[in-house]
Amino acid sequence: xxxxxxxxxxxxxxxxxxxxxxxxxxxxxxxxxxGRLAEAIGATQPNVSQHLAMLxxxxxxxxERDGREVRYRLADPDVIVxxxxxxxxxxxxxxRLADLSAGSDAATAAATTRLPATTSA
Amino acid sequence: xxxxxxxxxxxxxxxxxxxxxxxxxxxxxxxxxxGRLAEAIGATQPNVSQHLAMLxxxxxxxxERDGREVRYRLADPDVIVxxxxxxxxxxxxxxRLADLSAGSDAATAAATTRLPATTSA
DNA sequence: GGCACATATCAGCGCCTGCGCATATGTCGA
DNA sequence: TCGACATATGCGCAGGCGCTGATATGTGCC
Numbered sequence: 001x002x003x004x005x006x007x008x009x010x011x012x013x014x015x016x017x018x019x020x021x022x023x024x025x026x027x028x029x030x031x032x033x034x035g036r037l038a039e040a041i042g043a044t045q046p047n048v049s050q051h052l053a054m055l056x057x058x059x060x061x062x063x064e065r066d067g068r069e070v071r072y073r074l075a076d077p078d079v080i081v082x083x084x085x086x087x088x089x090x091x092x093x094x095x096r097l098a099d100l101s102a103g104s105d106a107a108t109a110a111a112t113t114r115l116p117a118t119t120s121a
Numbered sequence: 122x123x124x125x126x127x128x129x130x131x132x133x134x135x136x137x138x139x140x141x142x143x144x145x146x147x148x149x150x151x152x153x154x155x156g157r158l159a160e161a162i163g164a165t166q167p168n169v170s171q172h173l174a175m176l177x178x179x180x181x182x183x184x185e186r187d188g189r190e191v192r193y194r195l196a197d198p199d200v201i202v203x204x205x206x207x208x209x210x211x212x213x214x215x216x217r218l219a220d221l222s223a224g225s226d227a228a229t230a231a232a233t234t235r236l237p238a239t240t241s242a
Numbered sequence: 243g244g245c246a247c248a249t250a251t252c253a254g255c256g257c258c259t260g261c262g263c264a265t266a267t268g269t270c271g272a
Numbered sequence: 273t274c275g276a277c278a279t280a281t282g283c284g285c286a287g288g289c290g291c292t293g294a295t296a297t298g299t300g301c302c
Contacts, residue, residue, distance in 0.1 A: 016134035085203040
């Protein structure tokens with residue numbers, strides 16, 4: 001097993017949380033303090049702090065003190081790029097599903113989930 | 122909470138596994154059957170089949186029958202692009218850590234993990 | 243129809259993770 | 273030094289995930 005693959009899985013695992021993803025999206029708009037961040041996403045302060053600790057451990061965000069507050073920012077802008085690419089894939093897929101659902105509806109959803117038989121019905 | 126953010130977290134969660142990531146990397150080189158895939162990454166057949174089911178449910182891969190075998194392929198090449206970007210980030214980070222470790226070593230690792238004090242020691 | 247092969251699915255178990263809560267650490271002002 | 277504020281950390285619990293082993297489904301060949 002490749003070394004960098006395991007590392008990449010760690011980073012992905014860290015990003016694979018709606019809360020943390022939301023945090024990253026907020027941070028994409030600029031640095032912010034923990035309190036404001038917690039308020040922005042509607043979560044408790046300890047919870048946000050825990051998520052930030054994980055993101056920091058994964059090297060996704062960086063912290064900087066400013067008085068008694070701590071301001072967080074993204075460590076690498078390319079993370080946003082990668083998320084953007086993935087987001088593009090999802091938006092495209094959603095749009096495609098929306099277009100198809102206008103016609104065949106349930107049959108389409110089933111076709112994308114079920115295993116294909118030998119070209120038969 | 123944004124709808125697409127949750128969906129994105131789902132996809133990331135699916136990719137956040139060394140095994141599945143390895144599968145994706147193998148699939149990036151072209152379509153392949155389940156048996157060959159299992160042999161390629163050194164895993165059992167049911168295990169690979171389960172992982173493929175998850176990847177398929179997340180819309181990351183697609184399946185196509187060929188006789189009694191089933192050939193899998195990546196659903197969207199942009200997923201590889203996103204992974205590539207992220208991989209670039211990681212390689213860059215590893216190289217940077219390697220360069221720095223030549224000088225300050227442990228102090229550097231601690232500095233990237235610990236919380237920053239008010240510019241003091 | 244029956245057999246062999248390829249793949250998918252089910253059941254069970256151990257482990258890890260997220261959340262809420264309480265509390266510790268750190269920082270500024272008086 | 274003390275109190276108030278901002279942030280971090282430890283703990284306990286419920287829920288999800290991955291792996292293994294056994295079994296079901298599907299397909300081609302005879």
